[in-house]
Amino acid sequence: TQLLEQSPQFLSIQEGENLTVYCNSSSVFSSLQWYRQEPGEGPVLLVTVVTGGEVKKLKRLTFQFGDARKDSSLHITAAQPGDTGLYLCAGVSGTYKYIFGTGTRLKVLA
């Protein structure tokens, strides 16, 4: 069974701080995605990483795919209250299905 473990599970920080969320697996994925989910809504895609070692930036968010394509990280610089939400990583299993991580709940305090 493919599993994606995220850490930390919960994170509460002050506005302006930096943070990193990790997504780890023993399985290799052909691609990995990060989603953000706000209360009462479905997850919204932030980024897809495909190549081992790939780094992508989305404003203050930096995503990295591990060299072996088994892990990924999300780094947020100078967090803002609008970054609050549930962050989910998801690895592509086969040709159509995503395996979702356990989630990291982030709260940024003003």
Add this chain to the structure above:
Amino acid sequence: GAGVSQSPSNKVTEKGKDVELRCDPISGHTALYWYRQSLGQGLEFLIYFQGNSAPDKSGLPSDRFSAERTGGSVSTLTIQRTQQEDSAVYLCASSLPGRVQYGYTFGSGTRLTVV
């Protein structure tokens, strides 16, 4: 439609009753997925449709759960004889076939509470 639409947004039902959850995917998205999310945690895969057929039903937790899709569009997830452990948010997503690497578009979900 412009997005994935799910109804109802909230459903409270008594233990033992049957419920139907509806998903209307983005027009042209032939791939449709149902996931379940408990207590704001990660998502658990339930079933995948390609067109009207369901090549992967491996995530359905028991035979009380079934799903169908008609006309390659709307899908209905049915839970018979609901139990308290069925309480969760049921999320539907759709995507273009062969475009899984571009991600899913999710609906806002149906929050099911079994009392």
